Amino acid sequence: xxxxxxxxxxxxxxxxxxxxxxxxxxxxxxxxxxxxxxxxxxxxxxxxxxxxxxxxxxxxxxxxxxxxxxxxxxxxxxxxxxxxxxxxxxxxxxxxxxxxxxxxxxxxxxxxxxxxxxxxxxxxxxxxxxxxxxxxxxxxxxxxxxxxxxxxxxxxxxxxxxxxxxxxxxxxxxxxxxxxxxxxxxxxxxxxxxxxxxxxxxxxxxxxxxxxxxxxxxxxxxxxxxxxxxxxxxxxxxxxxxxxxxxxxxxxxxxxxxxxxxxxxxxxxxxxxxxxxxxxxxxxxxxxxxxxxxxxxxxxxxxxxxxxxxxxxxxxxxxxxxxxxxxxxxxxxxxxxxxxxxxxxxxxxxxxxxxxxxxxxxxxxxxxxxxxxxxxxxxxxxxxxxxxxxxxxxxxxxxxxxxxxxxxxxxxxx
Ligand SMILES: Cc1cc2nc3c(=O)[nH]c(=O)nc-3n(C[C@H](O)[C@H](O)[C@H](O)COP(=O)(O)OP(=O)(O)OC[C@H]3O[C@@H](n4cnc5c(N)ncnc54)[C@H](O)[C@@H]3O)c2cc1C
Numbered sequence: 263x264x265x266x267x268x269x270x271x272x273x274x275x276x277x278x279x280x281x282x283x284x285x286x287x288x289x290x291x292x293x294x295x296x297x298x299x300x301x302x303x304x305x306x307x308x309x310x311x312x313x314x315x316x317x318x319x320x321x322x323x324x325x326x327x328x329x330x331x332x333x334x335x336x337x338x339x340x341x342x343x344x345x346x347x348x349x350x351x352x353x354x355x356x357x358x359x360x361x362x363x364x365x366x367x368x369x370x371x372x373x374x375x376x377x378x379x380x381x382x383x384x385x386x387x388x389x390x391x392x393x394x395x396x397x398x399x400x401x402x403x404x405x406x407x408x409x410x411x412x413x414x415x416x417x418x419x420x421x422x423x424x425x426x427x428x429x430x431x432x433x434x435x436x437x438x439x440x441x442x443x444x445x446x447x448x449x450x451x452x453x454x455x456x457x458x459x460x461x462x463x464x465x466x467x468x469x470x471x472x473x474x475x476x477x478x479x480x481x482x483x484x485x486x487x488x489x490x491x492x493x494x495x496x497x498x499x500x501x502x503x504x505x506x507x508x509x510x511x512x513x514x515x516x517x518x519x520x521x522x523x524x525x526x527x528x529x530x531x532x533x534x535x536x537x538x539x540x541x542x543x544x545x546x547x548x549x550x551x552x553x554x555x556x557x558x559x560x561x562x563x564x565x566x567x568x569x570x571x572x573x574x575x576x577x578x579x580x581x582x583x584x585x586x587x588x589x590x591x592x593x594x595x596x597x598x599x600x601x602x603x604x605x606x607x608x609x610x611x612x613x614x615x616x617x618x619x620x621x622x623x624x625x626x627x628x629x630x631x632x633x634x635x636x637x638x639x640x641x642x643x644x645x646x647x648x649x650x651x652x653x654x655x656x657x658x659x660x661x662x663x664x665x666x667x668x669x670x671x672x673x674x675x676x
Contacts, residue, residue, distance in 0.1 A: 278430040280306045280407065281601070282591075283422050284438055285414045285445045287311060289326075290563030290580040291438035292396035296339040297588040297674055299405035303595075306430060307400070308422070312411035314397065323466045323539025324389035325499040327352060327477065327490055327574035330380050331666030331675040332581045336392075338674045344395035350493045351375075351382035353475030355664065359632070359644055360480035360487070362526045371647045373661045382475070383665045386490050386499060414439075417448040420558045420602065433602040436560050436587070441549045443565035449556040458546040458629065460485045461509035462571055463502040465541045466492060467524075470533025473498055479572070480527075481632035481643075484508060486572040487527055497538050501571055502527070503546060503633075513543050546570060548626055554615050555607035562587060567618045570625045578666055579618055585672025586613045617669055 282298055284291045287309025295307045328336070328349070336342040358370035375382045400406050409424070416423040421431045437445025446453065473491040480487045485503030492499055502524070504512060512523050517537050528535060549568035554561045563580030587610050594606040631643060650656055662668050666675070 278306070278407075278428060280304045280430060280432050282306075282434045282436060283308065283414075283430055283432040284436045285422070286438035286440060286443075286563075286565065287408075287410065288438065288440060288563070289392060289396065289577055290584060291436075292400055293335065293339060293341070293581060294436060294438060294562055294584045294587065295406050295408075296341070296396070296399055296403060297335075297584055298591065299403045300339060301588055301592045302405075303591070304405050304407075306407040306409065306432070308409045308412050308414050308424060310411070310413045314394070320390075321388060321466070321539050322390065323464060323499070323542065325386050325466070325490065325492060326389065326392065326577050327384050327386055329384045329575075329578045329664065329666030330382070331671065332578050333385055334676065335581050335585055335672075335674045336395075340399050341392075341395045344398060345387055345391045348391045348493060349385035349387045350491050351475055352384045352386060352477050352491065353382055355383065355477045355479070357479040358481070358647060359640060360482050360527070360529075361635075362482065371651050373657065373664070377658060378661050378665065378667075380665065380667065383661060386477075386492055388492070414444065417445065417559075432558075433600065434558055434560065434591075434607075436562055437565040438562050440564045441547075441568040443551075443561060445559065446551050446561055446565055449559040451556055451559075451561065452552045453549055454552060455547055455549045458503075458548070458570060459506050460503045460546045460629075460633070461506050461513075462544040462546055463504060463509055463513060463541065464500065464544065465520075465537060466497055466499050466539035467528075467535045468497050468538045469535045470496070471531075472496060473532060482527060483633065483635035485633050486629065488572070488574065489528065489532075490574070498532070500524070500528075501574075503570075503572065503629075506545070509543065513541065517541075544571075548622060550619065550622055554611040555604065557604050558602035560587060560607050560610055566614070567622055569622045570629050572625055572629055573664070575621060575625065579621060582617075582666070582672060582675065583610075583614050585674040586610055588674060589672045613670065 281303040282305050284307045295305045299305050353375045355373045356370050413425040414422045423429050437443045472495040478489040484505045488501040490499040551566045554566045562583040590610045591601045594601050
């Protein structure tokens with residue numbers, strides 16, 4: 263085991279000492295804080311965002327598709343019970359080529375939840391419910407010292423400095439601080455990044471006909487569009503990836519203009535549509551940290567890997583990181599090892615980095631293969647989708663993968 267000094271608390275500049283500092287209170291940070299605190303670690307979670315107002319936020323149009331495995335983790339950390347009634351099960355997935363004004367291609371890859379034993383392949387959950395549930399569960403956990411509206415401004419091996427000037431020592435600092443992770447930068451971890459030159463236009467729509475729990479992935483020449491079922495049957499979340507300049511022009515339109523641009527892409531299979539939430543734009547890029555760990559530092563979620571949203575896997579991957587890191591640290595602690603030692607953290611990296619890289623590159627390849635209008639490629643991929651659809655063994659493997667049920671499963675996800 264490497265001998266890494268932890269600064270001693272006798273130093274008068276050090277006011278606080280804890281087992282683990284988590285930087286970032288998005289979705290992965292709070293999930294990790296709960297998993298670690300419930301396993302017996304003392305945790306400080308520092309998030310730049312101020313504490314939300316007590317009143318529940320209205321629907322803002324942001325929602326996530328959560329795989330079965332992610333639901334299990336949220337259940338294990340006590341969060342799912344707060345949101346179960348608000349999650350819409352995904353019963354079917356349909357994926358295929360599409361063209362503006364032409365609707366979806368007849369060659370469609372379709373999955374049904376009845377093809378696996380575990381039930382719905384996943385759930386759609388609005389950001390406001392998930393975030394509020396994580397916060398309320400953290401408020402009940404005495405081992406979590408929650409610092410909202412506070413930033414980590416500096417960091418060394420085994421310590422961080424907060425914006426307030428306070429210096430906190432810890433055995434481990436975990437970066438859950440998103441794609442522009444300062445935790446990674448300050449630890450000297452570089453990133454591989456490339457720009458997709460696409461922007462995701464995100465919103466929600468009401469529709470006349472019920473969605474029946476079906477998630478649609480339509481591959482348009484300028485980028486994929488996901489239509490994902492939300493609670494109540496008549497509302498869906500839209501993640502519409504467009505070539506960057508076109509997206510800028512579309513996002514500048516007023517709501518009527520935006521709907522006029524959306525309709526020929528969305529098609530009329532759900533009847534009339536109307537906007538149901540705010541509109542957001544996310545420039546899309548791939549961002550992979552070269553390493554997920556350094557002495558006394560680990561990266562989790564988007565700070566380690568930011569992927570294309572076409573298969574809705576970003577948060578699901580982050581929650582698998584959470585489960586894997588909890589397993590590695592609990593195991594190390596039981597054996598009396600130093601949880602911040604590089605050889606311990608390396609086990610987490612060995613577990614996660616390969617799977618994440620494969621998934622990130624797979625989505626990248628799919629985006630490249632489908633985001634074009636080359637007639638030869640179009641025919642090839644239509645035939646390919648048709649062929650996959652006809653192979654029950656392969657279909658089952660793909661469904662289990664989409665549900666997060668393949669690969670090495672952390673304890674919290676089992
Ligand atoms: C259009 C789109 C659609 C998506 N849809 C899905 C989906 O359907 N399913 C899915 O699984 N994933 C989806 N994702 C991915 C998912 O949104 C992300 O993977 C996830 O939100 C990342 O969460 P995080 O907690 O790692 O990081 P973030 O949400 O980026 O949180 C980082 C936090 O760190 C804080 N922070 C940063 N720096 C500091 C600092 N120095 N000190 C203190 N705090 C700091 C910030 O305030 C922030 O709260 C989608 C992404 C996009 C763009």
